[in-house]
Amino acid sequence: MRKVGRISVLVFSLIMALALVLSGCGGSKPAEKKDAPAGGGDKVVKIGVPTPMSAPGDYKSGEINLNTLKMGAEQINAAGGVNGSKIELVIGDDQGNTSKGVSLVQKMISEDKVCAILGPWHGSVALAQAKVADEKKVPIMLHYSWPDEITAMHSDYVFRTSPFNSEIADLLIPYLKSKNYKTIAVLAEDSSYGTGFGSAMKKAAEKEGMAATLVVFPSNAIDFTPQLMDLKRAKPQPELLIVASVYQPMYLIPKQAHEVGLSPKTQIMAGWDYPSWSPDFWKTVGEAGKGILYPAFESASMNLTPLGQKFKKDYKEKYKTDPPIYAYFLYDELMMVVEAVKKTGGTDPVKIAAALKDMEFEGTTGKVRFERKEGPVWNQWMGHQTFIMQLNNVGDMGDKAELIFPKK
Amino acid sequence: MESFTFFLDVLTRGIGMGMAYALMGLGLTLIFGVMRIVNFAQGEFYMLGSYVIFTLITMARLPFFIAIPLGMAVMFLVGVLVEKLLLSPIAKGKVDNPMEYSLIITFALTILFQKIAVIVFGPYFQTINSYLPGNYKLGPVTLSGNLVVVMIFSVFMIGLTSAYLKYTWRGRGWRAISMSPPGASILGVSLRKESSMVFGLSSALAAGAGAILAPITLIFPTVGVSPLIKGYEILAIGGLGSVPGSLVGGILLGVGETLGSVYLNSAYRDFYGFGLLVLFLVFRPKGLFGQDS
Numbered sequence: 171m172r173k174v175g176r177i178s179v180l181v182f183s184l185i186m187a188l189a190l191v192l193s194g195c196g197g198s199k200p201a202e203k204k205d206a207p208a209g210g211g212d213k214v215v216k217i218g219v220p221t222p223m224s225a226p227g228d229y230k231s232g233e234i235n236l237n238t239l240k241m242g243a244e245q246i247n248a249a250g251g252v253n254g255s256k257i258e259l260v261i262g263d264d265q266g267n268t269s270k271g272v273s274l275v276q277k278m279i280s281e282d283k284v285c286a287i288l289g290p291w292h293g294s295v296a297l298a299q300a301k302v303a304d305e306k307k308v309p310i311m312l313h314y315s316w317p318d319e320i321t322a323m324h325s326d327y328v329f330r331t332s333p334f335n336s337e338i339a340d341l342l343i344p345y346l347k348s349k350n351y352k353t354i355a356v357l358a359e360d361s362s363y364g365t366g367f368g369s370a371m372k373k374a375a376e377k378e379g380m381a382a383t384l385v386v387f388p389s390n391a392i393d394f395t396p397q398l399m400d401l402k403r404a405k406p407q408p409e410l411l412i413v414a415s416v417y418q419p420m421y422l423i424p425k426q427a428h429e430v431g432l433s434p435k436t437q438i439m440a441g442w443d444y445p446s447w448s449p450d451f452w453k454t455v456g457e458a459g460k461g462i463l464y465p466a467f468e469s470a471s472m473n474l475t476p477l478g479q480k481f482k483k484d485y486k487e488k489y490k491t492d493p494p495i496y497a498y499f500l501y502d503e504l505m506m507v508v509e510a511v512k513k514t515g516g517t518d519p520v521k522i523a524a525a526l527k528d529m530e531f532e533g534t535t536g537k538v539r540f541e542r543k544e545g546p547v548w549n550q551w552m553g554h555q556t557f558i559m560q561l562n563n564v565g566d567m568g569d570k571a572e573l574i575f576p577k578k
Numbered sequence: 579m580e581s582f583t584f585f586l587d588v589l590t591r592g593i594g595m596g597m598a599y600a601l602m603g604l605g606l607t608l609i610f611g612v613m614r615i616v617n618f619a620q621g622e623f624y625m626l627g628s629y630v631i632f633t634l635i636t637m638a639r640l641p642f643f644i645a646i647p648l649g650m651a652v653m654f655l656v657g658v659l660v661e662k663l664l665l666s667p668i669a670k671g672k673v674d675n676p677m678e679y680s681l682i683i684t685f686a687l688t689i690l691f692q693k694i695a696v697i698v699f700g701p702y703f704q705t706i707n708s709y710l711p712g713n714y715k716l717g718p719v720t721l722s723g724n725l726v727v728v729m730i731f732s733v734f735m736i737g738l739t740s741a742y743l744k745y746t747w748r749g750r751g752w753r754a755i756s757m758s759p760p761g762a763s764i765l766g767v768s769l770r771k772e773s774s775m776v777f778g779l780s781s782a783l784a785a786g787a788g789a790i791l792a793p794i795t796l797i798f799p800t801v802g803v804s805p806l807i808k809g810y811e812i813l814a815i816g817g818l819g820s821v822p823g824s825l826v827g828g829i830l831l832g833v834g835e836t837l838g839s840v841y842l843n844s845a846y847r848d849f850y851g852f853g854l855l856v857l858f859l860v861f862r863p864k865g866l867f868g869q870d871s
Contacts, residue, residue: 181664185686189693225701360845386845390804392795395591396839396847403584418796421703426794429722431713450703454796 227266446568596832621802627785657781817868
């Protein structure tokens with residue numbers, strides 16, 4: 171009988187090992203250790219890049235992050251490097267997992283001795299990584315991680331070029347006012363992004379005298395019809411419903427809102443730009459997605475500086491597709507680190523952070539400089555442009571979206 | 579009046595969702611009743627079943643009323659295969675502690691099946707078009723076509739399963755095993771032969787639930803997690819091993835969650851099911867229809 175106990179352990183380990191093997195080939199490439207070769211054996215400027223490269227992380231965006239940084243590093247190295255040293259990217263896959271992300275950053279700082287960290291992605295992972303970088307006094311820059319808390323910790327080593335939750339809520343207000351909306355609702359998942367953005371949005375709308383309802387749901391939920399039926403019953407029925415979520419609720423909510431008859435009377439707005447590029451959106455939502463709005467930080471009418479135009483052209487040439495907005499932000503960050511290395515004449519992370527703090531950099535979409543005020547505005551760039559876009563036909567992607575606000 | 583109509587709408591919605599949950603509970607209750615083990619992978623049978631039926635509908639272009647039975651048959655075979663390959667030592671009496679053994683094996687299977695789904699179907703979200711588009715009026719209540727299909731299908735499957743258990747030789751045999759395995763084997767019904775059939779049927783029921791809910795809840799590799807938990811909650815509410823218990827438990831859970839989400843706070847939706855579970859464990863640990871052991 172004891173033998174069978176052992177068999178069950180053996181079968182268990184066999185199945186688990188197989189699962190592990192399979193997860194390794196689940197659509198991602200094995201992690202690359204290093205990118206650019208160490209320049210001729212002499213000094214290099216090492217930059218740590220922890221970013222999602224495999225599921226459950228958002229590996230598609232991770233790949234864009236890597237492409238952007240690789241292209242930037244190649245350009246700089248081809249032009250002779252910085253202070254005669256080559257840029258070397260130390261790349262790691264955080265799989266969208268907080269503990270993996272943290273240990274990656276720890277390793278990059280203590281073993282690889284990177285002088286700066288670029289490319290963190292998922293909000294909760296980035297927040298944890300920022301805490302590590304702050305503790306170890308190495309500058310970390312966030313190009314698309316939205317939680318307010320990241321910059322609200324007021325660290326001298328944490329910089330953010332991307333928008334953040336409460337800023338995005340504020341940026342939406344001019345549009346809501348232009349439509350003269352009186353009643354809005356936000357359906358938000360119970361994550362740092364969902365509740366962070368949801369409560370900021372409610373606060374911002376109420377400040378403008380609108381009635382705002384915030385409904386929070388568990389992020390693994392698959393049936394939203396009770397909440398949606400409740401919104402439909404509300405008097406008055408909300409004119410706009412903003413969906414602040416990632417993964418399945420982004421598709422389920424527009425679909426189920428249509429099913430219970432909440433939309434199209436209530437206009438639906440995605441909390442971010444996923445309908446414009448997600449291959450799953452039209453497949454899963456179909457007719458119900460017609461007319462969905464989304465906020466974007468880019469559009470055809472976006473202002474690009476000469477550097478931005480060059481970046482767009484180079485990126486398109488190399489990767490055969492237009493860069494998304496966060497690639498611009500990330501490229502700016504890399505160039506700012508290079509600038510700081512140049513200025514300080516070395517790779518001391520503390521000095522680099524100090525140089526970044528007061529730098530004014532002519533970036534891809536405008537002048538980038540970090541503001542320090544209160545709350546989340548700490549080493550935070552505030553120069554973002556916001557556009558409200560609409561998808562009018564089933565199957566339309568971002569390139570066919572109509573610019574609703576601001577009108578040209 | 580209007581708020582009463584709304585209440586009825588929400589209530590019907592809860593009943594409909596509850597009936598689909600009941601299919602999960604029914605599968606688990608069969609496995610528990612006859613084989614006396616727990617199956618953690620039931621949610622993954624739900625997930626795989628919906629993928630199989632999705633494939634039959636979108637790729638093989640079969641109408642849903644053929645694709646669903648066919649997909650359930652495929653998943654029946656998968657269930658039989660899993661039992662034969664991995665769980666048969668339990669029925670043969672070779673395992674010291676069947677409960678632990680089944681926990682470990684089926685837990686490992688959940689991870690394996692999820693990874694397989696990611697590889698074969700990708701980490702994407704898929705859906706099946708509505709089986710019955712549009713809305714329907716039943717007195718003052720408005721029902722979506724999807725919900726009508728869910729209700730009819732669930733009642734049909736639960737009815738069919740109960741009839742099978744009641745009137746066929748094999749079904750009676752299963753009930754005999756659930757009462758007393760040694761007694762049943764004296765009468766010529768052996769768990770060894772029957773357990774793979776039971777496991778297969780339970781897998782097919784989960785697949786049916788997955789397929790029928792797919793137009794409402796999408797299909798993705800981890801979609802089975804929440805139905806699995808609901809299934810076990812139903813087991814505790816309705817009583818382990820009871821067929822009517824799984825139906826009533828499912829409906830209670832569905833209604834509790836839906837009403838709680840609307841009239842209390844939707845952020846705690848999963849808490850309402852949990853609260854119901856705790857109430858039952860404290861005040862009626864054997865569940866509604868459970869027998870004292």
